[in-house]
Amino acid sequence: MKKIFSLFIKDVQHALKTPMVLIVILGLCILPSFYAWFNLKSSWDPYSNTKGIKVAVVNFDEGATVQGKHVNVGKSLVKELKTNDQFGWVFVDSLKDAKQGVRLGKYYAMIHIPEHFSEDMTSIFDKKPKRAHIDYQVNQKINAIAPKMTTAGATAITKTLNDKFVEAATQAFLKESNSLGIDLEKKLPLYHKIENAVFQAEAAIPKMEKFSAAVQKIDAHQGDINQYAEEFYALESYKDEINSGAAKLIKANQHAGEINEAGQMIVGLNSKMSNIEAALNKAQQFEERFPEINAAVAKGIDATNKASEVLSTAQNRMPQVHARLNQAQDATSKADTKVESAEEKVSSEEVDTEEKVTTEGSSTQENQTTSSEQKIEIPDSTEAVTTESVTTELPSTEAKKTATMQTVAKTKDEPLTQSDLEPAKQALSEALRAMAGLVKDNAAAQKDTLSALKDHQPSKDNMKVIAQNIGQTIQLQKEVADVLQQSSIDTSQIEEALNNSNNALAVVQKQLENGQIDASSISRAEEALSVIQNMDMQSILLQGLETIDSGLDTAAMKLRDAEQFANKVDGILTEAQQVTSAANERLVTINNELPALEERFKEVNANVQSNFPAFKARVAEASQFVQNELPGVLNDLSRISHFAQNDLPGVMSKYDETADLLRNNLPGAEKGIHDLAEFSRNDLPGIEKDIKKAADKFRELDKKDVMNKLIKLLRNDLQGEADYFSDPIQLDEKQMFPIPNYGSASAPFYTALALWVGALLSSNLLTTELKDQSLKGIYSLRELFAGRLLLFLSIGIIQSVIVVIGNFFILDAYAKHPVMNLLFAVLVSIVFTSIVYTMVSLLGNVGKALAIILMVLQISGGGGTFPVQVTPHFFQMIHPFLPFTYAVDLLREAVGGIVPELVTLNISRLLIFFTGILTIGYGLKPKFEPIKNRMIKTSEESTIVE
Numbered sequence: 053m054k055k056i057f058s059l060f061i062k063d064v065q066h067a068l069k070t071p072m073v074l075i076v077i078l079g080l081c082i083l084p085s086f087y088a089w090f091n092l093k094s095s096w097d098p099y100s101n102t103k104g105i106k107v108a109v110v111n112f113d114e115g116a117t118v119q120g121k122h123v124n125v126g127k128s129l130v131k132e133l134k135t136n137d138q139f140g141w142v143f144v145d146s147l148k149d150a151k152q153g154v155r156l157g158k159y160y161a162m163i164h165i166p167e168h169f170s171e172d173m174t175s176i177f178d179k180k181p182k183r184a185h186i187d188y189q190v191n192q193k194i195n196a197i198a199p200k201m202t203t204a205g206a207t208a209i210t211k212t213l214n215d216k217f218v219e220a221a222t223q224a225f226l227k228e229s230n231s232l233g234i235d236l237e238k239k240l241p242l243y244h245k246i247e248n249a250v251f252q253a254e255a256a257i258p259k260m261e262k263f264s265a266a267v268q269k270i271d272a273h274q275g276d277i278n279q280y281a282e283e284f285y286a287l288e289s290y291k292d293e294i295n296s297g298a299a300k301l302i303k304a305n306q307h308a309g310e311i312n313e314a315g316q317m318i319v320g321l322n323s324k325m326s327n328i329e330a331a332l333n334k335a336q337q338f339e340e341r342f343p344e345i346n347a348a349v350a351k352g353i354d355a356t357n358k359a360s361e362v363l364s365t366a367q368n369r370m371p372q373v374h375a376r377l378n379q380a381q382d383a384t385s386k387a388d389t390k391v392e393s394a395e396e397k398v399s400s401e402e403v404d405t406e407e408k409v410t411t412e413g414s415s416t417q418e419n420q421t422t423s424s425e426q427k428i429e430i431p432d433s434t435e436a437v438t439t440e441s442v443t444t445e446l447p448s449t450e451a452k453k454t455a456t457m458q459t460v461a462k463t464k465d466e467p468l469t470q471s472d473l474e475p476a477k478q479a480l481s482e483a484l485r486a487m488a489g490l491v492k493d494n495a496a497a498q499k500d501t502l503s504a505l506k507d508h509q510p511s512k513d514n515m516k517v518i519a520q521n522i523g524q525t526i527q528l529q530k531e532v533a534d535v536l537q538q539s540s541i542d543t544s545q546i547e548e549a550l551n552n553s554n555n556a557l558a559v560v561q562k563q564l565e566n567g568q569i570d571a572s573s574i575s576r577a578e579e580a581l582s583v584i585q586n587m588d589m590q591s592i593l594l595q596g597l598e599t600i601d602s603g604l605d606t607a608a609m610k611l612r613d614a615e616q617f618a619n620k621v622d623g624i625l626t627e628a629q630q631v632t633s634a635a636n637e638r639l640v641t642i643n644n645e646l647p648a649l650e651e652r653f654k655e656v657n658a659n660v661q662s663n664f665p666a667f668k669a670r671v672a673e674a675s676q677f678v679q680n681e682l683p684g685v686l687n688d689l690s691r692i693s694h695f696a697q698n699d700l701p702g703v704m705s706k707y708d709e710t711a712d713l714l715r716n717n718l719p720g721a722e723k724g725i726h727d728l729a730e731f732s733r734n735d736l737p738g739i740e741k742d743i744k745k746a747a748d749k750f751r752e753l754d755k756k757d758v759m760n761k762l763i764k765l766l767r768n769d770l771q772g773e774a775d776y777f778s779d780p781i782q783l784d785e786k787q788m789f790p791i792p793n794y795g796s797a798s799a800p801f802y803t804a805l806a807l808w809v810g811a812l813l814s815s816n817l818l819t820t821e822l823k824d825q826s827l828k829g830i831y832s833l834r835e836l837f838a839g840r841l842l843l844f845l846s847i848g849i850i851q852s853v854i855v856v857i858g859n860f861f862i863l864d865a866y867a868k869h870p871v872m873n874l875l876f877a878v879l880v881s882i883v884f885t886s887i888v889y890t891m892v893s894l895l896g897n898v899g900k901a902l903a904i905i906l907m908v909l910q911i912s913g914g915g916g917t918f919p920v921q922v923t924p925h926f927f928q929m930i931h932p933f934l935p936f937t938y939a940v941d942l943l944r945e946a947v948g949g950i951v952p953e954l955v956t957l958n959i960s961r962l963l964i965f966f967t968g969i970l971t972i973g974y975g976l977k978p979k980f981e982p983i984k985n986r987m988i989k990t991s992e993e994s995t996i997v998e
Contacts, residue, residue, distance in 0.1 A: 055831055059839030076817055081850045084810030085858050088802040092863055096795035106140040108150040108159040109133060116170040125173050125184075126165040154191050161190040180567070183516055192630070242307050246689070247750045249300035253692065254747040256297045257740045263290055264732030271729030288711060291704060298696030305693030308686045315678035322675035353643060356636035360629065361924075362486035481593065484543075487532050488589035490632065491550070495584040498525045502560065502574050502581070512567045519564035526554045526561070531634075538623070545592055553580040677753070685749050688742035695739060703731065789868075789948035796866035799859050800943035801916030804936060807881045808907050810851040811888035814844055815900060820893040837977045841889055848885035852877040866947065873946035879959065880939040883966045887935065890973035894980040896988055910936035935965045 067073045113126025133141045142159060144150045153159040164187035172184035501518060533550045536543040556577040563570055710725055791797045822828060822836050831839065856877045859865040867873045887906075891899030913920065913927035914936030920928055931937055942958035945951060 055835045056839040056842070059831055059835065060842040063840065063843045077847060080810065080814050080817060080847055081854060083813060084806040084851050085855045087809050088799075088806035088855050089858055089863060091802045092795050092799055092859070092865070095798060096863070097793045103137055103140050106142050106159045108142050108144045108153055108162040109165075110144050110147050110150045110162065111165045112147070112167045113165045113169040114167050114171075116174045118174045123170055123174065125170045129165065151189065154189055157191060157194050159191075160194055161188065163188055192634075243311060246304035246307060246311065247754075249297075249304040250689070250743065250746045250750055253297050253301055253743045256293060257743060259290055259293065260736065260740065263294075264736050267725065267729045267732045271726050288707070291707070294700070295704070298700050301689065301693045301696045305689050308689060312682070312686060315682050318671065318674045319678050322671045350643065353636060353640060356490060356632050359486040359490040359632045360636060362482050362489075364629070364924075365482060484536065484541075484593050485590060486632070487535055488546070488593065491529060491532050492585055492587075492589065494525055494528055495553070495581045498522065498557070499578055499581040499585065502578050505569055505574055515564040515567055515569075519561045522557050522561040522564070526557050529554050541593070542595075543592065546587065546589055549580070549583050549587055553577070553584055556580040681749055685746045688746050692739055692742060695735075703728065791948055792866050795863065796947060798917075799863075799865045799867075800940050800947055801914075803855055803859065803877060803943055804880055804884075804914075804916065804939045805907075805911065806855050807848070807852055807877065807939075808884050808888070808910070808936075810881070811844075811848060811885045812900070812903055812907065814847050814885070815888050815892040815903065818844070818847075820889065833977045833981055834974055837893055837973055840893075841886065841973075844885050844889045845882055848881040849878050852881035868949045869946045872950065873943065876942045876946050879962060880942065883935060883939070883962045886966055886973075887969050890969045893973060894976060894984065896984045897991060898987060906934075910934045913937075914940055916940045935962065938962050938965075 067077055109130060111126045111130045113124055115122055115124035115127070117123075130143060134143075142153075144153070147164060150159065150162045150164070154162045166185065166187065169184055169186070172182040175181040498521075501521065505518070529550045533547045536547055556573070557580070559573050560570075560577050563573060706728055710728065820837075820840055822831065822840075853874065856874045860867070860870060888899075888903045891902050893899070895902065909927075909930060911917075912923060913930045914934050915931060916936065920931045920937075938958040938961040942955065942962065945955050945958070
């Protein structure tokens with residue numbers, strides 16, 4: 053142990069005594085920090101600084117007239133965007149200029165509001181409403197992230213317009229309902245007046261019956277008229293009450309029309325119940341179709357994922373081809389340079405050839421490097437040509453020049469072989485097969501959808517959704533046909549099948565957009581899709597690819613032709629990957645939105661379905677009364693009123709006349725009494741019955757409180773209920789372990805990456821060997837390993853302190869626990885430095901290469917930027933075995949907030965890496981030393997490796 057610390061102290065003393073070494077060590081301590089700081093600063097908070105992303109807006113909306121009022125939704129949208137600073141909105145008058153700007157990269161995206169936008173938005177008031185569309189184009193080539201930002205902005209605009217439209221439509225419906233409730237409420241006092249009049253008439257029936265009995269009694273005793281004359285005179289005391297009741301009945305009858313009008317409103321609402329119920333049933337049917345939609349989308353995503361994996365594999369073959377082409381190009385360039393150098397050397401007659409060879413053989417390391425640079429390296433076992441070989445074989449200057457030029461020309465014309473271009477052909481084959489498989493899978497799914505149309509008649513809204521799906525299929529097949537057309541092989545049979553399918557599908561799509569279904573058109577489209585589904589595309593592609601083989605040798609003989617072939621394959625692979633990615637992205641977006649849409653639709657539909665029966669029953673009950681019983685009540689009231697207004701005055705007049713007759717002329721009164729008695733016997737009982745019936749109806753209505761319940765049902769809070777229907781579900785977001793900005797959230801990843809880079813720099817600039825010859829033999833290999841490790845660990849700790857302190861005080865990065873962040877960074881640096889140092893100490897340059905490879909794998913598989921769950925399966929498999937995984941997670945605990953269980957887990961995993969690598973290094977150092985020495989010797993003999 054003393055020797056280990058002794059070696060560490062000697063290393064520190066040597067560094068302090070040598071200023072240049074001290075400067076190098078100081079640079080090692082600081083340089084990794086720059087790597088983290090520059091990356092963090094450049095991406096500190098990109099999502100809040102999107103004003104510079106220019107989006108062109110072209111508004112051609114001409115507006116529309118709705119119920120006599122002119123509206124222009126596009127103009128309102130433009131006005132709102134001018135106050136929106138989310139993006140750099142640029143308002144352009146020309147659609148052509150906007151598209152050209154997107155194409156040239158002047159604008160990241162373009163939003164086009166068509167002429168009929170307002171007309172389509174307000175078509176809900178027409179018999180055939182149309183869905184309004186906003187044209188959106190984005191340049192995917194400019195940047196990988198910007199299209200996602202602009203797409204999110206366009207989606208937000210569409211959502212805002214949809215929410216406003218739903219709110220306005222709901223508010224209009226509720227307004228009509230509320231207006232009807234208000235009208236009924238205003239007429240409620242009148243209703244009560246009529247009701248009271250009927251009740252008062254009913255209460256007067258006993259008096260009327262007494263009057264009738266008296267009249268009939270008098271009439272029955274006409275012979276005793278004088279005896280009853282006094283009784284008849286006594287009836288005059290009832291005149292005022294009868295006239296008062298008659299006046300109230302007449303007044304009530306005058307408002308019967310208004311009551312009937314209100315009743316007809318209720319009947320009209322009830323007559324529309326079948327339409328409302330049919331709409332709700334369609335909504336229920338649409339809800340039942342969600343599983344089929346989800347299954348189709350999932351199947352499409354799986355197909356695009358498989359195609360994308362194959363294309364990625366194909367693209368990975370191309371670097372090998374380009375590397376071979378670059379070698380050939382490099383060899384050609386070096387050969388040209390060598391010609392000039394050889395001509396200069398052989399032209400000098402004063403240089404002694406044999407003496408120069410001797411000098412070169414015994415020169416210093418610097419001259420050896422110069423000599424090695426004079427060689428022409430030709431890949432694939434091509435021999436290097438040196439000036440030494442030229443000078444020893446030809447004695448004269450002219451002969452030297454001739455031999456050198458011939459040898460270099462032979463090197464320069466070294467041909468490529470067919471095997472060098474075979475990976476490109478294989479990559480092209482895999483790409484085309486993947487595209488063919490994607491098309492066949494999509495054709496099968498689309499065929500299933502068309503078959504379902506024959507058995508089930510969807511709603512018009514669902515027709516439009518299916519039409520959009522067909523449009524995506526048409527777009528995919530068109531893009532695949534374009535890719536096949538560029539492949540330099542005969543795929544005309546496949547292209548013809550795709551074009552025929554697109555033509556047939558376009559006819560069905562147009563019919564669905566117009567709300568029509570034609571069985572013959574669907575059958576033609578199914579036949580066209582069956583051709584694609586049953587076509588042996590693999591055989592066609594294999595035959596086409598065989599024609600490429602004959603041209604590979606010719607292409608390989610010419611470097612330029614080979615480069616063009618490889619670049620063409622690259623272009624096809626890239627375009628095929630873009631087609632597949634675009635299709636996958638559309639399907640994933642739909643798949644991500646479907647659950648929320650389905651859940652929201654189910655909740656709203658369930659709420660409406662549960663409340664609708666009660667609403668329907670109440671309206672039906674009121675409508676039944678209005679239709680069946682109210683006319684009778686009003687007829688009874690009309691007859692009674694007619695009698696009170698037309699006949700009662702005559703009756704009362706006859707009474708007065710009779711009374712006068714009795715007083716003045718009793719014999720003349722007998723006829724009048726008889727007429728009044730006849731009325732009492734024949735007409736008055738029916739009138740009394742009608743009054744009682746009307747009073748019973750009013751009592752029944754009051755008992756059930758029909759009018760008040762109906763008014764309460766129709767009256768509503770317009771704004772509140774409209775807001776609810778437009779947005780019935782509110783998301784309550786609560787952040788756990790909040791981090792204020794993107795830069796601070798990325799600091800753990802870039803800090804860990806900087807510490808690994810620092811360890812790599814230390815292993816490249818500092819040696820793991822014992823260079824001091826005077827100390828050899830004093831320290832064993834294990835003591836050398838442990839002692840020199842202390843120096844590397846000291847530098848690594850300093851690097852971690854500088855990186856973290858700079859994050860806090862230079863970048864103003866956030867950390868919930870800054871002290872723990874510093875301590876965790878020191879631990880991470882110790883583990884990383886131990887790993888890199890051990891690999892370099894055991895394997896030399898091979899260990900450095902392995903450390904770089906491990907860093908590359910950890911960037912992708914460590915989960916530092918994107919969640920590891922979204923990476924390919926390979927990176928998910930290696931994720932638990934990478935030290936980056938636990939280092940980044942440990943630093944995140946200090947930044948966002950510590951969870952003790954996670955901190956314990958991550959520290960324990962890092963300590964396992966630390967203990968394991970030190971055990972391997974310390975234990976196997978003696979065994980790996982001879983192996984490393986042989987590799988170093990072999991590398992030195994090559995004269996080109998350090």
